[in-house]
Amino acid sequence: MELNSQIPSGALSEKWDNHKFNSKLVNPANRRKYKIIVVGTGLAGASASATLAEQGYQVQTFCIQDSPRRAHSIAAQGGINAAKCYQTDGDSVQRLFYDTIKGGDFRSREANVYRLAQVSNSIIDQCVAQGVPFAREYGGTMANRSFGGAQVSRTFYARGQTGQQLLLGAYSALSRQIHKGQVTMYNRREMMEVVLVDGRARGIVTRNIITGEIEKYTADMVLLATGGYGNAYFLSTNAMASNVTAAWRAHKKGAGFANPSFVQIHPTCIPVHGDYQSKLTLMSESLRNDGRVWVPKKVGDKRHPNDIPDADRDYYLEKKYPSFGNLVPRDVASRNAKEQCDLGKGVGSTQLAVYLDFADAIKRDGQETIMKKYGNLFQMYEKITDSSPLKEPMMIYPAVHYTMGGLWVDYNLMTTIPGLFALGECNFSDHGANRLGASALMQGLADGYFVISTSVANYLGTNSLRAVSTSDDAFNEAEKxxxxxxxxxxxxxxxxxxxxxxxxxxxxxxxxxxxxxxxxxxxxxxxxxxxxxxxxxxxxxxxxxxxxxxxxxxxxxxxxxxxxxxxxxxxxxxxxxxxxxxxxxxxxxxxxxxxxxxxxxxxDENFSHVSVWEHKGDGAEPIMHKEQLVFENVTPSQRSYK
Amino acid sequence: MSDIDLNLQIWRQKKTDSPGSFQTYALDKISTEMSFLEMLDVLNEKLTKEGLDPVAFDHDCREGICGMCGTVVNGVAHGPEKEVTLCQLHMRNFQNGDTLVIEPFRSRAFPIRKDLLVDRSAFDRIIQSGGYVSVNTGGTPDGNAIPIPAPTAELAMDAAACIGCGACVASCPNGAAMLFTSAKVSQLCLLPQGQTERHQRALNMVETMDKEGFGNCSNERECEAVCPKSISIRNIARLNREYLKAVLSEG
The missing domain is CATH 1.20.58.100 (Fumarate reductase/succinate dehydrogenase flavoprotein-like, C-terminal domain)
Known part of the structure; x- marks a missing residue:
């Protein structure tokens, strides 16, 4: 398995521009001759489908749900990062890049992360133009809030439903192209196999969930935007249908799988309460802007949280990490919660929970302000637990939430199978060993709106592909x-x-x-x-x-x-x-x-690499390859949030 | 926390064109901490182990935002609790010995595919006919270029919160999709970005709504009462104004 990351030459800040200039293009009149399959309609899939269709390609898009609007991006709550620096608080593309690569603990590629930071601002402009109702200040300008792992306010949001609003924006752009006939939409289809012809991805096999029919589709290239594999753990914050199947099928056909062990465990989720439980519910990280995390100082303190005075509370994050306080990155917050519970200080009936307390914030800002920021999250919490965060602290515990690992891709987002690309959570590229809050939405939309079209044109412009048909042997074999x-x-x-x-x-x-x-x-x-x-x-x-x-x-x-x-x-x-x-x-x-x-x-001496797994056949041991990470612009340091 | 025993009457239907009927199932020892869908999971595990066909139902995020789940429980879409989707409804809303009648969202425009699972793609087609701002990727002005007053943004967000679950249609005596359609029309006509196409949008979306077989609005307010996202019928009034203005100006 050859791992050529295709990182463009030149200074970090010029790589993306150089790459766009050096990439081949497809004449607008010729684009209609090409067929592209997109699997998945979350932020990455919907935005890619719409953008490629707008540019004139023929797009066939597939989703597992009854409508493309239901993809799990919709459940993202807190926000989307961008380096707009509307708050004049010292933000810049360089800082967003640095925070992201540091947040990922220096296990991602510099060039990819820098590009992500570069296109972040265009995403916000695009979404505003689509009519996404972002939160506004009274003067009419865009509002921001802070998220973990950053000391600037760069997160744009639409209440606690940012993912929903961004996805509906991308869905509306996709819907417009469906109406125009540029996108053919296939709902309730599960991708079962990717089909290779001459070693290139040339189509897929799906199962129609309504009829059970096995269907075959051809294309000139295949884009996977099929999300993460958190449901491997059964309990996670992922939607019930989220799965690894599309990515795994691609892996078994030759796509390297990168860093599969990198799984983000989100610190603020509603704790597990019974073995009938089917999923875990996330409470947005944005809550840590105003909520204070604590446990009783004394092991076995069974008093009601409201009866425990300040002196008997351990605000362990604020104490241990004074400069970031409750807003340390997710991995740090999760591990510390586990540590407190392991010490026997966990709260609630299972003792696998810590408090997230809004009492001080309500005292400071008033109930109305707090409700405006977090009203829907408080309501969601109360519906599930029958307890109001206005009256007593929330109980939270970490849960599997996001997977940084995924299909290995080069700078073009192409996997090790030519013609097969991976976008959004289903690739591994931008978040290293830990994703910062509000960066998943940014990456999904960056890949779909602003990155993939360059790769598509370059791929189609540099390869001559022969015609294929669903009656070809490769398709029949895949169907079998x-x-x-x-x-x-x-x-x-x-x-x-x-x-x-x-x-x-x-x-x-x-x-x-x-x-x-x-x-x-x-x-x-x-x-x-x-x-x-x-x-x-x-x-x-x-x-x-x-x-x-x-x-x-x-x-x-x-x-x-x-x-x-x-x-x-x-x-x-x-x-x-x-x-x-x-x-x-x-x-x-x-x-x-x-x-x-x-x-x-x-x-860093031994593990400053991406581990990429190659499938060697059922029953055979998989082989690990390494993509060495090269840091020319940042110096990997021990992360400190103290 | 306690356990309750339930008597379930569930609509079973094999396919769109096959006849359906209610089947009765006894389900004991259901924890009141469970969500409604977890209760159905427990039932399905039990049916599976008995060699019977589990009940098909739609669901995905299970946190009230994807809009995929929804059935009518004892005559009310998404069940007895206010402002929740079915997946957020918890069993603490029921008493020991209760009978729950569970049936799919019924509408001419939502054909039943199996049991509780319906086809709501008519909603997609309404959006496809105009529920967007026609803007291509790239070349858009800075996000702060057009100031939007905070109250306007909030009002647009109230409408934009619609999750497209279809409870409004299932509850309307006329099977109207006015609340759904008006939510999207409202969001976009309130925002400056949606002005250019506002007339054509209202005309096209209403036309598609009629073509798909949804009924007319006669102000029954049933939709608003069951909407898990509290979408207000003021949006319907706004749609009516938009439509009227569009008819007068565009003919």
């Missing part, structure tokens, strides 16, 4: 593979459910194994034991899983089974990756590698 896999999933179901297991039972088992051993803190022993346990779970799944119903109809159990089957395979490289990275960095805390103050200790 998909059908074979579905039949294999259903093979246990003829004899009825007795003595069998359900899809969810296996999913919960693998999820717990990963959470316990490849979660917030990891060590060699735990990871090795997880690796040893994986084959038996996989075997149980394939020999015992019972799936009711038929394949040629709506069958939600079958859909889930296919996704769990891929999570089971994927879990292996996730654990192997965590095992191989014998350092701590960002989200990845190897207990063997900590500073004296229990902070993540990097080992």
């Amino acid at each position: 593979e998909v059908e074979g896999r579905i039949n294999k999933l259903l093979k246990n179901s003829a004899g009825g459910p007795a003595g069998k297991v359900t899809v969810d039972e296996i999913h919960k088992e693998i999820g717990k194994l990963l959470w316990d051993n490849c979660g917030m803190a990891r060590n060699k022993e735990g990871l090795e034991s997880a690796l040893a346990k994986l084959p038996a779970i996989k075997e149980k799944f394939w020999n015992k899983v019972y799936i009711p119903g038929d394949t040629k109809e709506i069958n939600q159990s079958l859909e889930r089974a296919g996704r769990v089957a891929d999570f089971l395979e994927f879990a292996e490289i996730m654990v192997r990756d965590a095992l191989a990275r014998e350092e701590s960095c960002g989200c990845h805390l190897r207990e063997e590698s900590q500073t004296e103050e229990n902070e993540a200790k990097r080992d």
Whole structure:
């Protein structure tokens, strides 16, 4: 597997401009001759589909939900970063770049991150022009708030529904192109396979979720914008249908998978309360602007939080990190919450929670101001927990939220399969070992609106592609593979459910194994034991899983089974990756590698690389390749938020 | 926290063109901390283990924002609690021994695909006919170039909060999609960016709404009562004004 990152030459600030100038173009009149497949309609997929269609390409877009508007980007709450410096508080492209690369604990590529910071401002302008109702100051200018890992106010927001509003903006642009006939939209389709012809991605095979039909589609190139794999853990803040299948299918066809162990565990989520629980709910990081995190000083202090006086409270983040306080990056906040709970200071019925308290903010700013900022989040919290954050502190605990790892891509966002590109969360490129808050929306839209069209033109302009048809051997073989896999999933179901297991039972088992051993803190022993346990779970799944119903109809159990089957395979490289990275960095805390103050200790000499996994066939050990990271403009330092 | 026993009557229908009927299921020991959809998960696990077909229902984010979930529970879209989607409804709203009648969102424009799962793509087509500002990627002015008064931005945001779940349609005696359509028309006609196309937008979206088979508004206010995002029927009044102005100026 060859890893050529294709980073353009020149000074960091000139790379993107040089690259755009040096890239090939496709004449506007010729663009209509090219067909592009986009899988996924979150921020990255919807914005890419709309932009490419506007430019004249023929786009076919696929989504798993009943409408492209429902992709999980919609659930992002807090905001989107940009280096506008509207607050004149010292922000700049350079600072956004630095904060992002430092926040990622120096495990991302300089050139990619710099480009992200460069295009960030255009994203805001684009979204305003679409009619996204961003929060405004009374004078009519745009409002900002602060997010973790930054000392400037650069986050733009639309109440606690920023992801929704940005996604609806991209969805509206996509809808306009559907209306014009430039985009053909396929709802309720699950991508089952990517099809390679002459070693290039030339189409996909999907399952129609309504009819169960296996369908084949051809194109000149394929763009994956299929999100992250957080649901490998069963419990996460991801939507129920979020999965690794599209990325995993691409991986098995030759796309390298980068840093699969880099999983962001978000510090402010509603704690787990029962084994029937199906998902975890995030409470936006923006809450840490005004909420103060604390636990009782004394182990076993069972008093109601409102009855615990200040003197008996431990505001551990403010104490430990005076300059960033409650707004330390997510990985730091999560680890510290775990540490407090491990010390026995956790609160709530499970003692796996800490308080997030708004009492001081309400006293300072008044209830009305606080409600205006966080009203919908408070309501969401109260609906779930039956407790009002206006009256008593919230209880929060970390939960799996975002995956920095993903398909390896070069500077053009192309995977190691020519013609197959990955955008948004499903690639690995910009967030290193930890993503800063409000940067996922920025990256999804940067990739879709402002980056991918250059790559598309360059790819089509430099390659001559022969015509393909769905009746070609490659498509028929891929179709057979998909059908074979579905039949294999259903093979246990003829004899009825007795003595069998359900899809969810296996999913919960693998999820717990990963959470316990490849979660917030990891060590060699735990990871090795997880690796040893994986084959038996996989075997149980394939020999015992019972799936009711038929394949040629709506069958939600079958859909889930296919996704769990891929999570089971994927879990292996996730654990192997965590095992191989014998350092701590960002989200990845190897207990063997900590500073004296229990902070993540990097080992730049040995691990300043992206680990890229290559599939060598079912049953064969995967191989890890390294893309060495080169830092010419920043000096990796021990992150300090003190 | 406590456990309750429930009697469920759920609409079962194999396909769009097959006949459907209510089936009864007893479900015991449901924790009141569960969400409504988690209760359905428990039922489906039970049905699966009994060799029966689980109930198909739409759901995704399970935090009230994607708009994918929604059924009618005891006659009310998204169930008895105000301002929540079905996934945010918790079982603490029910008592031990309750009977819950669960059926899909019903509308001529929302064909049932299976059990509780319906096709709402008519909503997409309404948006496709004009629910946008026609701006291509790039070349847009600075975000601060046009000041927008905070109250205007807030009003636009109130309308923009619509999640497209379809509860409004399912609750309207006429099966109207006025609340949905008016929310998008309002958002864009309130903002300076939406001015250029405001007349054509109102005309096109209303025309599509009619073509898709949605009914007319007769001010029943049922939509507003069940809307999980509290979209106000003032938006419908605004749409009516927009439409009238558009008809007068564009013919």
